[in-house]
Amino acid sequence: MRPINKLSTKSLIDSSKLTLDDINSIFCLAQYYKSNSHQKFDFHKNKVASLLFFEPSTRTKSSFELAAKKLGITTLSLDTSNSSIKKGESFIDTVETYIELETDCFIIRHQLSGACDFISKNTSSIFINAGDGKHDHPTQGLLDAFTLKEIFPDLSKVNITIIGDISQSRVARTNLNILSILGANISILAPSTLYPMHVDFKNINVYKSINEAVENSNVIMCLRLQNERMDSNALPSTSEFYKYYGLKESHLIQYPDLLFMHPGPTNYGVELDIKLKNHKNSLIRKQVNNGLYIRMAVLDLLLSNLS
Ligand code: CP
DSSP states (O other): OOOOOOOSOSSBOOGGGOOHHHHHHHHHHHHHHHHTTTOOOOTTTTOEEEEEESSOOSHHHHHHHHHHHHTTOEEEEEOGGGSGGGGTOOHHHHHHHHHHTTOSEEEEEESSTTHHHHHHTTOOSEEEEEEETTTBOHHHHHHHHHHHHHHOSOGGGOEEEEESOTTTOHHHHHHHHHHHHTTOEEEEEOOGGGOOTTOOGGGEEEOSSHHHHHHTOSEEEEOOOOTTTSOTTSOSOHHHHHHHHOBOHHHHHHSTTOEEEOOSOOOBTTTBOGGGTTOTTBOHHHHHHHHHHHHHHHHHHHHHHHO
């Protein structure tokens, strides 16, 4: 029997609202689905999930869609480039249209921070935030932590450093939330123009250089430069960013046990060396694969809360 525990939340919008029990329940069910990866399950065959992605996505959208199909859920996927949004339909009217199509669960990516929370008010549907502006991307943080816990069951013994565009990154913010709940030792390294003014630094160590970061870390988490959200003056050039903040093959030669992650999409030659693409210490492809099981677990737990 699959391990189903009630979550403390009806929707998954803000990772800081998750409890340790919620995270453990999601991980336990994700592990069940990973161990039974060749099976198809029909637990929610009368349910409808609508994927409304107002920003581009490859990993999140495809893995949510596959996760839903593996659970027997019918999916509706809005093609924003060819929808009535092009004729002036609003975000609210778009969501209301899908409510009338009997959507049980919305999976929403939007360029505005708070969009998913805003639209979730006053409806009985479930909402999953698939990334909103600079704010949050809960399933990315969950899949990152799940990937780490497969290697390090006790995260309190692990030093993880997040490097790069921390101020614009919803992935950084989500990982700071979830890894803190799990008790990991977290550090950051960022250029001063991409420094996270919003972060409470109480339990977060700040490094001054990439050499200091790699020397003291078990895991480096690289981040994509969020050019679509960045002030054009934030960086003199990407080559300078790579010089001072990029993870390079020489770091892995010096520290052969150092693991590294990236939420994707990756820009080789900017956040990390192209020579690291298929490196044995890369967790990047594992992150993508685990995203499927985390999203199956999240969908199953939230929809089971409904029944
Ligand atoms: N990590 C992530 O959210 O990737 P996508 O933008 O491809 O979904």
